[in-house]
Amino acid sequence: MKRLLLALALIAGPALAVNPDEVLDDPVLEERAREISAELRCVVCQGENIDESNADIARDLRLLVRERLLEGESNDEVIDFVVERYGEYVLMTPTTEGANLLLWLAGPALFLVALLGAGAYLRGRSREAEPAPALSPEEEKRLKELTGE
Amino acid sequence: MITELGHVALILALAVAIVQTVVPLIGAHKGWSGWIAVAAPAANLQFVFVAASFAALTWAFVTSDFSLHLVWANSHSAKPMLYKISGVWGNHEGSMLLWVLIVALFGAMAVWFGRGLPPRLKARVLAIQGSIGVAFLGFIVFTSNPFLRNDFVPFDGNDLNPLLQDPGLAFHPPFLYLGYVGLSMAFSFAVAALIEGRVDAAWARWVRPWTLAAWVFLTIGIALGSWWAYYELGWGGFWFWDPVENASFMPWLFAAALLHSAIVVEKREALKSWTILLAILAFGFSLIGTFIVRSGIITSVHSFASDPTRGVYILGILAFFTGGALIIYAFRASAMEARGVFSMVSRESALVINNILLAVSSFVVFIGTVWPLFAEMFFDRKLSVGAPFFEAAFTPFMVVLAIVLPLGAMLPWKRARIGRVVRPLLPALVLAVLVMLLAWTMQTERTILGPVGFLLGVWLVAGAATDLMSRTGRGALGNRLRRLTRLPGADWGKATAHAGLGVTFMGVAGLMAWDSEDIRVAQIGESFEVAGFEITLADVRREQGPNYLTTMADMEVRRDGVLITELHPEKRVYPVQAMPTTEAAIHYSFWRDIYLVIGDPQEGGGWAVRTFIKPFANWIWMGSFLMALGGFFSLSDRRYRVAAGATKAQIQGVPAE
Numbered sequence: 024m025k026r027l028l029l030a031l032a033l034i035a036g037p038a039l040a041v042n043p044d045e046v047l048d049d050p051v052l053e054e055r056a057r058e059i060s061a062e063l064r065c066v067v068c069q070g071e072n073i074d075e076s077n078a079d080i081a082r083d084l085r086l087l088v089r090e091r092l093l094e095g096e097s098n099d100e101v102i103d104f105v106v107e108r109y110g111e112y113v114l115m116t117p118t119t120e121g122a123n124l125l126l127w128l129a130g131p132a133l134f135l136v137a138l139l140g141a142g143a144y145l146r147g148r149s150r151e152a153e154p155a156p157a158l159s160p161e162e163e164k165r166l167k168e169l170t171g172e
Numbered sequence: 173m174i175t176e177l178g179h180v181a182l183i184l185a186l187a188v189a190i191v192q193t194v195v196p197l198i199g200a201h202k203g204w205s206g207w208i209a210v211a212a213p214a215a216n217l218q219f220v221f222v223a224a225s226f227a228a229l230t231w232a233f234v235t236s237d238f239s240l241h242l243v244w245a246n247s248h249s250a251k252p253m254l255y256k257i258s259g260v261w262g263n264h265e266g267s268m269l270l271w272v273l274i275v276a277l278f279g280a281m282a283v284w285f286g287r288g289l290p291p292r293l294k295a296r297v298l299a300i301q302g303s304i305g306v307a308f309l310g311f312i313v314f315t316s317n318p319f320l321r322n323d324f325v326p327f328d329g330n331d332l333n334p335l336l337q338d339p340g341l342a343f344h345p346p347f348l349y350l351g352y353v354g355l356s357m358a359f360s361f362a363v364a365a366l367i368e369g370r371v372d373a374a375w376a377r378w379v380r381p382w383t384l385a386a387w388v389f390l391t392i393g394i395a396l397g398s399w400w401a402y403y404e405l406g407w408g409g410f411w412f413w414d415p416v417e418n419a420s421f422m423p424w425l426f427a428a429a430l431l432h433s434a435i436v437v438e439k440r441e442a443l444k445s446w447t448i449l450l451a452i453l454a455f456g457f458s459l460i461g462t463f464i465v466r467s468g469i470i471t472s473v474h475s476f477a478s479d480p481t482r483g484v485y486i487l488g489i490l491a492f493f494t495g496g497a498l499i500i501y502a503f504r505a506s507a508m509e510a511r512g513v514f515s516m517v518s519r520e521s522a523l524v525i526n527n528i529l530l531a532v533s534s535f536v537v538f539i540g541t542v543w544p545l546f547a548e549m550f551f552d553r554k555l556s557v558g559a560p561f562f563e564a565a566f567t568p569f570m571v572v573l574a575i576v577l578p579l580g581a582m583l584p585w586k587r588a589r590i591g592r593v594v595r596p597l598l599p600a601l602v603l604a605v606l607v608m609l610l611a612w613t614m615q616t617e618r619t620i621l622g623p624v625g626f627l628l629g630v631w632l633v634a635g636a637a638t639d640l641m642s643r644t645g646r647g648a649l650g651n652r653l654r655r656l657t658r659l660p661g662a663d664w665g666k667a668t669a670h671a672g673l674g675v676t677f678m679g680v681a682g683l684m685a686w687d688s689e690d691i692r693v694a695q696i697g698e699s700f701e702v703a704g705f706e707i708t709l710a711d712v713r714r715e716q717g718p719n720y721l722t723t724m725a726d727m728e729v730r731r732d733g734v735l736i737t738e739l740h741p742e743k744r745v746y747p748v749q750a751m752p753t754t755e756a757a758i759h760y761s762f763w764r765d766i767y768l769v770i771g772d773p774q775e776g777g778g779w780a781v782r783t784f785i786k787p788f789a790n791w792i793w794m795g796s797f798l799m800a801l802g803g804f805f806s807l808s809d810r811r812y813r814v815a816a817g818a819t820k821a822q823i824q825g826v827p828a829e
Binding site for chain 2: 040041042043044046061062064069070071072075110111112113114115116117118121122123126127129130133134137138141144145146148149171
């Protein structure tokens with residue numbers, strides 16, 4: 024029974040995503056590696072980035088990222104390297120190229136349209152409003168007395 | 173036997189739902205009171221049948237009746253009772269049955285609490301609600317029958333996905349569904365109003381409590397789900413912008429918008445057709461959410477039991493209800509004439525801004541969620557839209573919302589002067605800026621996220637407090653405080669919910685800006701330091717749970733030599749599903765959480781250990797709880813019940829055509 028327990032515990036696999044043996048000694052480089060990892064999608068997972076994923080391929084990619092960083096590449100160079108191999112699918116942040124502009128601009132554009140529409144509507148509503156008669160100076164004074172200002 | 177009774181009850185419920193849809197609709201159109209009167213008992217009966225069916229399925233799960241295919245596939249005799257019960261909705265068929273149960277429940281509740289409704293409107297509301305029941309009951313009976321038997325009875329079951337065996341997730345789906353389906357009430361009221369061709373203050377007063385309740389349930393459901401992700405998935409994130417999370421977030425945003433626009437209809441008889449449109453969209457997005465989760469068309473960590481053919485059916489339901497309602501809307505919306513007039517600077521305008529921000533931000537979430545699908549279908553590009561997109565595209569709207577909210581909340585109706593509102597809010601603004609500066613000087617990182625989040629959060633909380641105090645009028649502080657306790661529930665609800673949003677803002681900003689993390693190999697007996705805490709790995713044991721095996725670490729956390737807590741992070745394996753899970757051990761406290769995860773044994777001895785110190789983490793859920801609580805306060809407002817009674821007499825005076 025005990026051996027069975029041990030065997031079952033071992034199939035558990037990595038539980039940590041980033042494991043201690045992957046971590047670079049240089050904290051600055053490691054910080055950069057984590058930043059890059061958060062930008063790269065684990066290709067076999069469902070919507071996880073490689074920094075969060077327990078999958079083997081995510082681990083391979085994490086190691087690859089760190090290797091390239093140690094070779095002195097910049098963040099963008101590392102990301103480009105991975106994108107060249109796996110396609111833009113691995114990018115967690117979609118690019119702004121081509122049709123993706125629609126994705127990025129849809130929100131702000133709709134916001135502007137909505138503001139213009141609402142502005143027109145509000146103007147219409149307020150034009151219908153009858154102008155309130157202004158208070159005479161005496162009335163203002165009396166009002167101040169009454170409200171104790 | 174009980175199973176077969178459940179099956180029959182389900183089919184009878186479908187039959188009753190068809191009657192509930194057809195008869196009152198015709199009756200209301202022709203003015204036949206006998207046909208109108210069918211609606212109420214039909215709604216009650218439908219609820220009874222669906223409840224019986226649900227009870228039968230629950231019974232099968234509780235008694236581990238493995239002759240049922242569904243029980244066999246999703247349960248196990250060794251599973252704790254709580255998860256046997258939550259297993260009922262931890263799968264596709266059962267969760268759809270729960271969905272329909274809640275549709276029927278809301279329909280029946282409209283009968284129980286809807287005494288003051290004009291009979292014709294009530295008949296139409298119940299008929300629309302019934303038609304939603306027909307669609308989903310048909311879906312269950314014809315494509316996802318939970319009562320299928322196995323040819324031979326297996327010895328034991330397949331167990332439930334271990335990730336779902338968790339108290340947080342046991343109650344997450346019911347709350348979420350109460351929210352989704354609660355919006356069906358707003359939808360039914362909207363479509364009924366379109367058919368009637370009339371929307372007035374009384375209509376808004378009937379719709380608001382339903383929307384409010386739905387929004388409260390959605391808030392609780394989403395918060396539970398996010399909390400679950402935080403402690404269960406093992407890396408301390410709380411929101412992943414995953415399609416399924418977005419699916420619940422979009423209706424939440426729309427429900428929040430609807431809640432506010434319904435206030436304008438109720439108080440000022442303006443924004444009528446917009447409110448109707450929001451009600452249709454809010455439920456439409458609930459259906460889109462169901463479609464996304466159930467079809468698996470957009471891959472997600474959460475989509476269990478997904479099936480494309482079922483997706484097509486739900487897509488049909490979605491197209492029918494949303495499309496149908498929008499067509500009626502196109503023809504009838506012009507009949508909704510606005511009456512209230514107001515100036516550019518007024519509470520009304522502020523609520524319009526609120527609606528724009530909430531609706532547009534929800535649209536951003538929507539387009540980000542479906543974009544991968546679009547890009548593949550139309551542009552032949554396989555791409556991902558991940559958290560960084562949503563953080564960049566969604567957050568600005570929330571920032572603007574937070575800036576505007578305290579001002580808008582205090583603007584008077586009809587006509588206002590900005591200066592009048594800004595003056596009482598100055599102390600709140602000063603406090604917010606001071607807290608920001610304090611956060612700025614105390615932090616070691618250079619990120620602006622934390623201080624800005626706290627600026628907005630404090631501004632919201634202090635603004636809500638200012639708003640509440642302003643309701644007590646003038647005079648001595650003592651008198652004002654006494655008056656504070658007598659303020660109506662709606663005032664307290666508004667202030668509490670707005671303050672809750674501020675608390676959540678601070679939680680999110682604090683957690684994202686200032687968390688510290690440590691990954692290392694620790695030998696047994698070794699101590700290490702993370703962000704001022706001394707953490708010791710005392711021992712690692714292997715233990716056996718009711719239906720799992722576990723590797724459990726004993727870890728001690730000290731600060732300045734004083735023991736704060738002992739934590740036991742675990743790594744579990746559920747042998748039936750051969751699936752490992754991480755059970756992080758968390759020491760919750762007001763200012764920060766200590767979050768420990770145990771990893772694998774290392775080759776050179778020792779264990780991989782991951783430590784997070786997560787400041788303000790609890791504030792995220794505390795804020796969500798406050799928002800939900802605010803909703804409850806508003807629901808408890810006497811004015812709803814009193815006003816509902818008052819309008820009843822007035823409406824009954826209208827002669828039948």
